[in-house]
């Protein structure tokens with residue numbers, strides 16, 4: 272797996288409230304939820320407790336690519352860039 276800037280640990284794989292698969296990671300110690308829509312969109316939610324952000328990519332033709340894009344996004348947040 273290409274390395275993102277941060278470190279991701281899978282906490283849980285589950286089915287979200289709308290029926291889509293979801294993965295909960297700790298990304299550099301911060302909660303990161305990656306949500307896989309049936310149309311290939313990938314939503315990511317990042318929550319430090321004090322601050323939260325969400326983001327969507329349409330590049331999730333494969334779950335693998337969507338996951339990498341979400342990690343890259345989270346890395347840009349934890350790196351303090353473009354908030």
Ligand SMILES: [Zn+2]
Pocket residue numbers: 287289290291306307308
């Ligand atoms: Zn959904």
